[in-house]
Amino acid sequence: MTLTGPDRTHSASLRATLPGSYYAAPEIFAREQAEIFEQCWFAAARTGELATPGTFRTVTVGRESVLLVRDRRGQLGAFLNLCRHRGAQLCTEPAGQVRNALRCPYHAWSYGLDGKLVAAPNLAEMADVDRAEYGLHRVALREWLGTAWVCLAPVPPSFEDTVTGAVTARLGSTEAIDHWDLDRLELGKRIVYDVRANWKLIVENFMECYHCATIHPELTEVLPEFADGFAAQYFVGHGAAFADGARGFTVDGSAGFDRLSGVTEEHDRRYYAITVNPQVFINLVPDHVIFHRMYPMAVDRTVIECDWLYAPEVIAGSADLTSSVELFHRVNQQDFEACERCQPAMASRGYAGGGVLVPSEHHIGAFHDWVSARIDPV
Numbered sequence: 001m002t003l004t005g006p007d008r009t010h011s012a013s014l015r016a017t018l019p020g021s022y023y024a025a026p027e028i029f030a031r032e033q034a035e036i037f038e039q040c041w042f043a044a045a046r047t048g049e050l051a052t053p054g055t056f057r058t059v060t061v062g063r064e065s066v067l068l069v070r071d072r073r074g075q076l077g078a079f080l081n082l083c084r085h086r087g088a089q090l091c092t093e094p095a096g097q098v099r100n101a102l103r104c105p106y107h108a109w110s111y112g113l114d115g116k117l118v119a120a121p122n123l124a125e126m127a128d129v130d131r132a133e134y135g136l137h138r139v140a141l142r143e144w145l146g147t148a149w150v151c152l153a154p155v156p157p158s159f160e161d162t163v164t165g166a167v168t169a170r171l172g173s174t175e176a177i178d179h180w181d182l183d184r185l186e187l188g189k190r191i192v193y194d195v196r197a198n199w200k201l202i203v204e205n206f207m208e209c210y211h212c213a214t215i216h217p218e219l220t221e222v223l224p225e226f227a228d229g230f231a232a233q234y235f236v237g238h239g240a241a242f243a244d245g246a247r248g249f250t251v252d253g254s255a256g257f258d259r260l261s262g263v264t265e266e267h268d269r270r271y272y273a274i275t276v277n278p279q280v281f282i283n284l285v286p287d288h289v290i291f292h293r294m295y296p297m298a299v300d301r302t303v304i305e306c307d308w309l310y311a312p313e314v315i316a317g318s319a320d321l322t323s324s325v326e327l328f329h330r331v332n333q334q335d336f337e338a339c340e341r342c343q344p345a346m347a348s349r350g351y352a353g354g355g356v357l358v359p360s361e362h363h364i365g366a367f368h369d370w371v372s373a374r375i376d377p378v
Contacts, residue, residue, distance in 0.1 A: 015361075017354040018368050023198040023346035029299035031375045036278050038062035038152040039374070041163050043280045043293045045148050046307060048187060049095065050076055054113060056102075057095045059150075060295055066139055066150055067091055069102065071113035076143065078150045079136035084117065085109045090136075102136075111136050145182040145282075146309070147291070166276040172237035177274075177282075179262040180289055185309035188288070189325045193304045193332060197339035198346065199279065199296040200371065202304070205335050206273070206281050206292075207231060208361045215334045218327055222246045222253055223271055229360045231273065239270030239284075249285040250323040251330065257287040257314050277370060283328065287311075290328050300343055306332060 022028055044059045045068055056069040058081050065081035067090060081089050083104040090102050090111070101110040101118055110119040115136035123129065140151040142159050149163060158165075168174045195202065205211070209231035212220055220227040223240040242249070248256030249271065259268055263286050272284040279294035289309040296302050308325050345351050357364055 013359055014356040015365050017357060017364075018200070018371065019354045020346045020348065020351035022354075022371070023200060023343065024299060026299050028375065029198075029296070032296070032371070033062040035374045036062075036371070037296065038064065040153075040157065040278055041142065041149045041151045041159055042278075043147050043276070044068060044078070044150045045293075046187060046291075047076065047143055047146055047148050047183075050148070052097075054098045054100070055095075056091055056098065058091050058093070060297065061150060061152060064152060065089060066152075067102075067136075068141075068148055068150075069098075069113055072100075073114075075114070076141065076148060077113070077115055078139040078141040078148065079115050080139060082137070083107075083109050084134045084136065085120070145177070145291075146185060147182075147293075163276055167274055167282070170236065170274045171272065176237075177284070179264060179267060180260055180284055181262050182289060182291075182309065184312065185260075185289060186312050186315045187307055188310040188315055188321050189308040191306050191325075191329060191332070193306065193336055195302045195304060195336045195339060196300055197302060197336070197343040198300055199294055199302045200367075201339040201342055201346075202294060202302055202336070203275065203278075203367060204364050205339055207275055207364050207367065210358060210360050211338065215338060216331055218251055219331050222249060222327065231360075239267060239272045242269040242271070248287065248324070249327060251326040252323060254323055256285075256324055257310065257319065259286040260288075260311055275367075277367070287314075288324060304332075304336075 038061065042061050044061065044066060045057045049055070049057060050068055050070045053070050053072045053074070056067060059066050059068070067079045067081035068076065070076050081091055083090055083106065085104065085107055088104055088106040090104055101112055103110045108121055109117065112118045115138055117131040117134045140153070140156045142149045144163065149159070151157070164174060167177050171177060209226045210229045212226040213229065216226070222243055224243050225240050243253070246253040248254060250256055268286050274282040276282065279296070281292035283290035287310070291307045291309060293305045294302055295304070308321065310321070
């Protein structure tokens with residue numbers, strides 16, 4: 001199948017979207033797996049989940065299963081989740097705990113928590129086997145914002161230019177996000193959403209607020225400027241101001257928790273949204289952070305882990321997080337329902353040429369260009 005980029009011949013007010021096939025064709029999704037998810041830095045998991053030696057997590061990155069595990073020296077490692085003997089998956093559970101080694105359940109080849117081959121039946125009789133050479137395939141790993149980022153590319157792109165660069169481009173400086181001290185925050189709530197929609201529909205929805213007045217009544221009560229259709233991401237460094245009557249970022253506008261210790265007056269009572277291509281959304285408010293990780297599973301299915309992160313003292317005090325979590329949980333439900341409503345039409349003949357972006361959505365065009373540049377043949 002020949003992939004063609006979007007036609008940008010519309011009027012100044014309306015810009016073309018990607019064609020419908022970009023959201024419905026399995027061939028295009030396969031190309032995205034190879035050229036985007038297996039080449040870019042990918043937020044795999046929260047490092048706090050992997051705090052002790054032997055804890056592991058498996059995640060799907062493109063077409064690969066990646067295994068994250070903490071070793072006895074406290075170092076976090078990332079490996080392809082397959083045995084070097086016959087390719088069996090080492091860990092079939094999404095998370096767990098082992099003692100000293102990762103043991104293949106098929107033929108009992110065993111690997112240290114650092115990925116080295118340490119034992120196998122009859123290995124002593126195979127003196128020519130180089131244990132280092134037959135260790136697990138290591139995957140590039142970086143830790144930032146309390147998150148383990150992995151990259152499957154043989155030569156990963158610059159982390160600074162892509163991941164930290166995306167945050168800098170949104171907030172206006174590299175240091176701005178440090179005020180929220182995400183490495184220190186702890187998980188208060190996680191909700192996993194299984195969305196029957198293409199991952200790009202979800203990214204596009206998060207980037208704009210043209211829909212906010214229509215489907216987000218609770219959000220626009222707290223952030224009234226969103227009712228005008230301009231998303232926070234539309235302006236570099238801009239944070240949407242809370243309504244005068246909103247005491248906190250909660251479903252009913254009631255008070256939240258104390259402002260995070262590093263958050264300044266400049267950032268108080270404001271909401272900031274960040275997209276890090278290809279699969280991360282970060283939402284910053286004064287007393288907590290909402291962190292989305294997307295795992296595209298099929299052309300029309302995306303699993304999303306959404307974490308609500310709070311100061312350790314909030315978690316230690318067993319605070320009631322209900323009002324705090326419920327606001328963005330409703331936003332998520334509303335957004336994902338909208339994306340699922342769009343997905344069936346992506347294969348329609350009426351959407352073969354795509355749709356259009358109104359002026360407040362024009363910045364989504366840059367995302368479309370980013371996708372096209374990576375998957376379209378030159």
